[in-house]
Amino acid sequence: MSEKHIDEISGVETTGHEWDGIRELNNPMPRWWVITFYLTIIWAVGYMIAYPAWPLINTATTGVLGYSSRAEVAKELSAAQESQAQYVTRIAQMPVGEIANHPDLLQFAVAGGSAAFKVNCVQCHGSGAQGAPGYPNLNDDSWLWGGDIDAIYQSIAHGVRFEGDDDARYSEMPAFADILEPGQIREVSAYVYSLTNPPRDAGLIAAGSEIYAENCASCHGDDAMGDVEFGAPNLADAIWFYGNSEAEIASQIANPKHGVMPGWVDRLGEPAIKQLAVFVHALGGGQ
């Protein structure tokens, strides 16, 4: 700034900066402002000493107060766990069917079950518990092994066809390819198909009906409504695990597929299983 420019009106020197003819007056700062500025610098130095500040190669200075955001999170988590403890204890002490009678526990269990579900169950049952071919939809009212809260608890805790748990639910439909002739399988498939669909070939159905009564009714029932004792699916409803075309039915009769669900009680513990059962029961299909 070689040339000084003095503002005519105020008689104050300008900084030499100009915007469209507007110049900035070079008035001095008030002293308290400058002092405040120095105070912030002093504060910053104190802050750097008190709190983690300077990055080093592998770590950072820790600060004399020993603050760390990780420790803060750990503290909050343990505080949350502590506040949850009373609910967990009460849930642990009561039978799973009792939980719904306590609104606060019900709310806690549904929320806790939902969280556990997202971590452990969505891989097979889907994020909305809507299932997939071969994996049951948990929202509907069709239950292979029973849909009351105790049955759901049992299924989650010990699993289905799960080798690691002696209490696992177990049943296996025989492969009828070894028992029936291919023609008979066609007939019984036509019969099962006709239970929920408009009949096509009356002759096949009549023959299939007899084969059904001899071979299938013992598990699936005379009325084909299934039996939760054996995990035998209801063949007269709208819900089909492996598809309901005649070909899919025939394939399942000849060489049935069997899903496996692990038992969870050893891994998650009893209170978590109870919460999961309450959550699944509350999805809309619980009985």
Added chain:
Amino acid sequence: MTDTSSQISDVEQFDAQAVNAAWARKPLYEARKKIFPKRASGQFRKFKWIIMALTLGIYYLTPWIRWDRGPYAPDQAVLVDLANRRFYFFFIEIWPQEFIYVAGLLVMAGFGLFLVTSVVGRAWCGYTCPQTVWVDLFLVVERAIEGERNQRMKLDAAPWSSGKLIKRVSKHTIWLFIAIATGGAWIFYFADAPTLLVDAMTGKAATVAYLTVAVLTATTYVFGGLLREQVCTYMCPWPRIQAAMLDESSLAVTYNDWRGEPRSRHAKKVKAQGKVVGDCVDCNACVVVCPMGIDIRDGQQLECITCALCIDACDSVMDKIGKPRGLISYATLSEYSENMALATAGGTTDINPDLVRGSDGKLSEKIRQFDWRVILRFRTLVYFSIWALVGIGLLVALGARDRLGVNVLHDRNPQFVRLSDGSIRNGYTVKLLNMIPEPRVIFLSLEGLPGATMSITGIDQPEGRSFAIPVDPDRLRTVKVYIRQPLSEVLPGKTAFRLVAADKGSNETDTYTASFDAPTEK
């Protein structure tokens, strides 16, 4: 030594100076000049006392006003209940989603400020700004302890003594008490005042309450006692903004130099010499009363908060010397300019107050006075219209607002569930709002979706199309609703239907149009 002298004359002389030459040095920062305002008396001072009593009264007393809202709501007239997210203002209760009313009030406050500023300039700064009010209050204390301006200046300059120490300590102690009372009053807006007072005194109040009191005590003490005019000049943006808000018809505290100049302390002597003399006797009464420490005779300046105390001071001087009042007055720029043109014969001469005086020495009839009609100009009418429209809109909205509500969230995952009998089920999270402080039974019913029935988790009632749901006073109740439609009635894709919440007692209803999802193929 002729050699040397010839050598010197050979050396080239530079026209230069050090950048930090001692005589040209300016301070990098400026020390504050202490201001010792003298107490003014007059109509504006009286008005300011009244405003001060009113504003302080409103601030300190409002939380203590009781208002009966029945057994299910607090009985404090003005309460910001942060924990329960409710705002109570006399007969109005506002939920967080109704914050639009507060936003509307802020818009009104903004336009109100524009309106007031375009009419009477920085009246907010001069009369009602908390900074002004509290500085005034702190000055009352200062004057009571340390005396009037001259005594205060003397005390300030005096060396430390026990007398000075006692005065200073007691002044600051009283200031601190005022500051604590100020910070203390604030928290009563956020909790039941009588309970909180007892809790605060016995150390049982929440930490945040004490922190708030501490912060507001500190700001009140520092801003009102220590920093005073520095806050207005350096911290507040309003002095800068106001420049864009005033026009030639806005009232501002003005020194009427067209009748005051040339000022003289020896009017008679100068007049005897045959020179022109203005009304200003250069007594500096206007300067000593100024809380900002400025001289209004220098013209409009951003430091001026238009507190009008200089008008009071000057008027009493004019009374004393038998001149008409109003040498310093509220005036608009346009009337000032006209009068100035009168006094300078259209700008052709220096100011000659004789041109605005009649032959009897009194002010001439030709002088333009403030005309109340300039208040009603396009700009102020626009401000007022917007202000009034927002206000009327708020009142109408307030009168017509729902105190019963239903909100519906459709389950998206899964969008629908096929049940074993083939029917399709959708799930909804329904929020029922009971926004009055009384318990109610809200009837939730289904409209549309032929054949469909609902079931609600936690409500012990068989599947149907209408449910009675009790909701706690002033609360929201969330229920899980499952709606099921038989396969024979299901339309593929999305179908719109309505969920209606009704209070059969008050006949209030609220309807939510939701959609029912079904597979695109049966």
